[in-house]
Amino acid sequence: MARRRLFLYGGLLIASGIACCFFPLFHIRPLGGERSATGHQSRVADESAPANPAEFAESFWAGPLREGEVATDVTALWKAFEADTSRARSEYGNQAGLGGAWYFCVRGRGIVETVEKNWLILAVAGDSRHVRLDLGVVVDNTVRESLGVKASSFANSQDFNAVSAELNRRVEQKVIAPNRPLLKPGVEVEFVGCARIGGQSDLDPIRLIPIRLSVIANGHSTGADDGGPAP
Amino acid sequence: MNRMPVFPRVIASIAVLLLVVTSGCGGNTSNTGTSPKSENLGTGNKPRRVAVIISTLNNPWFVVLGETARDRAIELGDEATLFDSQNDTAKEAAHFDNVIAAGYTAIIFNPTDADGSIANVKRAKEAGIPVFCIDREINSTDAATAQLLSDNYSGCVELGKYFVESVGEEGSYVELLGLVGDNNTWNRSKGFHSVVDRYPGLKMVAQQSADFDRNKAMEVMESILQSQDDLDAVFCGNDAMAMGAYQALLAAGKADQVRVFGYDGSDDVVTSISQGKIAATVMQYPKVMARTAAEYAHEYLANGKRDFEQKIPVNVDLVTRENIGDFTGFGRKE
Numbered sequence: 001m002a003r004r005r006l007f008l009y010g011g012l013l014i015a016s017g018i019a020c021c022f023f024p025l026f027h028i029r030p031l032g033g034e035r036s037a038t039g040h041q042s043r044v045a046d047e048s049a050p051a052n053p054a055e056f057a058e059s060f061w062a063g064p065l066r067e068g069e070v071a072t073d074v075t076a077l078w079k080a081f082e083a084d085t086s087r088a089r090s091e092y093g094n095q096a097g098l099g100g101a102w103y104f105c106v107r108g109r110g111i112v113e114t115v116e117k118n119w120l121i122l123a124v125a126g127d128s129r130h131v132r133l134d135l136g137v138v139v140d141n142t143v144r145e146s147l148g149v150k151a152s153s154f155a156n157s158q159d160f161n162a163v164s165a166e167l168n169r170r171v172e173q174k175v176i177a178p179n180r181p182l183l184k185p186g187v188e189v190e191f192v193g194c195a196r197i198g199g200q201s202d203l204d205p206i207r208l209i210p211i212r213l214s215v216i217a218n219g220h221s222t223g224a225d226d227g228g229p230a231p
Numbered sequence: 232m233n234r235m236p237v238f239p240r241v242i243a244s245i246a247v248l249l250l251v252v253t254s255g256c257g258g259n260t261s262n263t264g265t266s267p268k269s270e271n272l273g274t275g276n277k278p279r280r281v282a283v284i285i286s287t288l289n290n291p292w293f294v295v296l297g298e299t300a301r302d303r304a305i306e307l308g309d310e311a312t313l314f315d316s317q318n319d320t321a322k323e324a325a326h327f328d329n330v331i332a333a334g335y336t337a338i339i340f341n342p343t344d345a346d347g348s349i350a351n352v353k354r355a356k357e358a359g360i361p362v363f364c365i366d367r368e369i370n371s372t373d374a375a376t377a378q379l380l381s382d383n384y385s386g387c388v389e390l391g392k393y394f395v396e397s398v399g400e401e402g403s404y405v406e407l408l409g410l411v412g413d414n415n416t417w418n419r420s421k422g423f424h425s426v427v428d429r430y431p432g433l434k435m436v437a438q439q440s441a442d443f444d445r446n447k448a449m450e451v452m453e454s455i456l457q458s459q460d461d462l463d464a465v466f467c468g469n470d471a472m473a474m475g476a477y478q479a480l481l482a483a484g485k486a487d488q489v490r491v492f493g494y495d496g497s498d499d500v501v502t503s504i505s506q507g508k509i510a511a512t513v514m515q516y517p518k519v520m521a522r523t524a525a526e527y528a529h530e531y532l533a534n535g536k537r538d539f540e541q542k543i544p545v546n547v548d549l550v551t552r553e554n555i556g557d558f559t560g561f562g563r564k565e
Contacts, residue, residue: 097382097544098523099516139426140388151380152541156345156370157414158421160542161384165425 053162060147061170070147071192074108074206075127081203093197096145103145106208107192109216112185120183121205122191132205133193133213135176135183138168142209146194171211179213188216279309279532281525282330284323285341286367288315290443290471292495293341295561296366296517300339303525309337309532311525318410320347327351331358337528338362339521345370345414361531363524366517368414368542377527377539379520383415384422386494386513386547391426393511393549394466394492401432402463405455407476409443409468416440419468419494427466436462441472448475453482462489470495470512477508496550498560504552511551518562520545 072080072092080088089095093102110122110131118136144164154160183189193208281304285297297313304311314330316323323343330338331354338355340362342348352362352374364378398404406423409416427433437455441448448467456462456479465480467473473493480486486508493500496514503509523545530536550558557563 096385097546098379099519099546100382100544101546137426137429139391139429141382141385150540150542151544152372154542155372157368157380157384157542158417161418161421164384165421168425 053159054166056149057163057166057170060149060167071105071107074106074124074131077104077106078127078129078203078206081197081200094145094148096141097151101145101196101198103142104195104197105146105192105211106195106206107190109188109190112183112187112189115183115185122189129203130205131191131193132207133191134207134209135180138171138176138209140164142196143167143171143194143211145196171209175210175213179210179215182215190214190216277336279337279529280335281309281311281337281339281528282314282326282335283311283339284314284316284326284330286316286323286343287318288313289317292470292497292515292517292561296341296521299518299521300365300525303522304339304528307525307529307533309525309529316343318343320344323348324351327354331355331360335360337532339524339528340364340375342367342369344412347412349374361528363527365520365524366415366515370414372541375541376531377524378542379524379527379545380542381415381515381520381547382544383418383494383547384425385544386515386549387419387422388426389549390466390492390494390511390513391423393551394423394427394464395430395433397510398433398464398490400430403434403436403459403461404464404466405452405459405462405476406435406438407448407451407465407467407472408438408440409472411440416468423466441467441475443469443471445471445475448472449479452476452479456480456483456485464490464492464510466492468494470497470500473509473512474499474503477503496558496561501550501555501558501560504550505555507552511549514548514550514558514562516545516547516562
């Protein structure tokens, strides 16, 4: 009898033990273990991420933007959209994430037709369509997305968004502000700008946030932005 | 009364003591030591089991997020189970322990804390289980397999522009923040302020956290209204808080005077916008995020896909009375 009970209790204990292995009643961890693991992760992530948003923005400003290689000629972009919208997007644009809008970096030359408080309209040689350059506050992610900055480069999306704020600040202070007094009807300008294009209505006028801008006088650029004349 | 003999009782007592003491010690080490499950995935012999771990199911938006992910996984032929972390990091950690021990093969994860949840994701990764974060991010680029995140900053830039249009360039407003440890809270706040702070005439007279919670938002708003009786607007970091703030304003007889702005696109706020009670919200697409995460998990498990973008922003849209006809709760009208 005692032996039967012994087997019964033993069996129950073994079953309980197996259950406890899969569903432990509690865990013993070193104090602060999770915190240190988290800290380690953050540090690793930080090491793989850009040092800081301002430096990251500077590297873009001084690199691809100065070289002007990221931009598509505005008339070529218009023609590409006429021919095949999907191909124009995939060939010249960047899509911001899943289901997001398409962004483009565009360059060209035009004559100022009208100047308003927060924008101006340019006529482009050889094309009946127009360009609208924004001259007011710059607040969204158009510049960042047009330049193809990726969220995956940043451990923390707050840093990713801070890059936008920094790029926008540079556009306002280094491109728009110094050129604003020079922009009058009849003046010819060269530009590189960033556009968000959702549909056909966004193509004429194509609305650009200028990231490089220079006035043409006697056939020469007189850029007032710190990046020099637009390419 | 029959009594157990002394010897078996001693043996049983010692065994129980040993069991209790040792069973809890395996937490980190057993998970770390588990062989990567991915070795067996290509064969298709192992059942595909997806755990959907959601920060809280006490908010309809997250219920939609979790249930959509679970249902999509089931549609794709995977087993799927929904877990509720109740906004508690300890419960979330326990879910990960159980999910790893129980042999789940993928996790769709809505974290409770951008930093505090990294260790959980890392443990799953060490156990060979891919983790797909949805809606809320973790501050890491090398722990999760992919992270699908609403573009909160852009959404609140658009909301901020509409706020200035409808409130004007002068006025007083209150901001109700979400959980202060959550990146979504700050991305929304910073996007909003990147626009509104350009207008010096718009004064923020109070900024308080209400933890994304409707009841807490109502209490906070009631308290603020005791000292601020000349408000023009309230910006809330989610729709639950917007509804709580609206209730407080309604009770104070100020619902017609103060414009309330939310974020999420929940069912009740979409209805309230059409009724003129709430001014605007930003539509996130929880179903899009959840379905896509379930499809990514399926691609990983069934087809061996590995080249996922680490952080994938998901588009959001401003919802106002002008375009309310295009939207329904939690998405666009189909």
